[in-house]
Amino acid sequence: MASKRLATTATAALLSTLGTIGTVACAASSGESVPAVNSTANSTVSGPSASPLSSSAADNRARPGAPGIGDPDFPTDGNGGYDVDHYLLKLGYTPSSKRLAGTARIEARATQHLASFNLDLSGFTVSRVTVDGRPARFDRAGSELTVTPAESIPDDATFAVEVAYAGEPKPVRNSSNLGTYGFIPTRDGAFVTGQPNGAKTWFPSNDHPADKARYDFELTVPAGLTALANGELVGEPRTVGGRTTFRWRESHPMASYLATMTLGRFEVLQGKTPGGLKNLAAVDPIFHGSLRRLYDVSGKVTDYWSTLFGPYPFSSTGGVVDDFPAGYALENQTKPMYGGFAPDDDIIAHELAHQWFGDSLSIKRWKDLWLNEGFATYAEWLWSEHEGRSTTEQLFHRNYAAAADAPIWSYAPGRARPEDLFNNSVYTRGGMTLHALRQRIGDPAFFKLLKQWVATHKYGSVTTPEFIAMAEKISGKNLEALFDAWLFTAEKPSTW
């Protein structure tokens, strides 16, 4: 995510241009009735769940999967007991009724003998759940969808769960910390950005970056609108009966918060970067004047990062500007989303650096968020220097000049706090940490480290201790004191 600090000015400017956006003119949903076999959203579990349906001896060892993936700061995010390999999301959305309906097919592998398991899903009416084609029992409680298959699933077995659901998506609104995120209806469609845990507002998922998966999307919208998702279009969009289906495929592992189905009226520009990589830029028509620049700068930045960080990890680059005034940008895999403002070079450089730091390499725990945001912030400084503006050294000292009692020093960026996840320290002091490291180990070791970090953990999950260990190995220096002062101490570091 681009820091709110960066995006605020642009958003304010936009708001003054647009005035108030979008009253909610909403017809009741269509007359299609959805058999509410089970509970609807936010009900509590009505009775004991997961009573064993099979009495075989093996089932006696089966246990429910945990309701969280094990991130202590976000205890109910994600789920335990399985690992998702692939999502197939066949979804239709109608802006006039704000109705989302369809099915999610999830292919996963059990990591324990499962009597039941959870998915994360917020809102909607679930009409049917099957596991390997057989009807399964399901219960709702808050954002947890608990699925009890007819037979338990042995450890290490692969299985496919299919969930049919429909309803009006409700984004997460939590302005004190994260703003509005998830599936956000707009005047002409939807703006969909999930960080940190908004995937659950539009599809059932293991909603935590520690479980990455491949994705196929089949998105059906009223003809005339464009549905954009991650990765590449598969075939031409097909229009039948006034509705158009767009098929997209992201064939590289992706964290759930990076998935998108942003849709609406868009002007699209497609081609290749000077370096030969596919490039797609799309803007809401009110940002018509920004399309060419978004396309050009995104291409230039992606090519430059490929020389500095190593080969681009995905099959295309680009960016999308929509009209929802989110006040932030998000680094959605292959298609960063800019919420209601035409991004400047620094934000484009930031979001595209995330394709390496955050998207290809994902964090295992949210407290390590500086591995995403510190790196993307430092990338802004590298781009500034590359373009002949302020140097990284100048930008480091400008920020280091903050008084000893400035807020940035009282927040240790190496432990991002769940109640203040996107604090400026995670960004700016995180970026300063990398510059302090660079000063200490020298340019050859520093840039070798960046490339080796990216190559070693490509498409994987990372932690701060792993980064520190690699920095020490490549530099041959003990860096404990440096990282302790810059990442883990709530006061202004005196040396680097």
Ligand SMILES: [Zn+2]
């Ligand atoms: Zn960011």
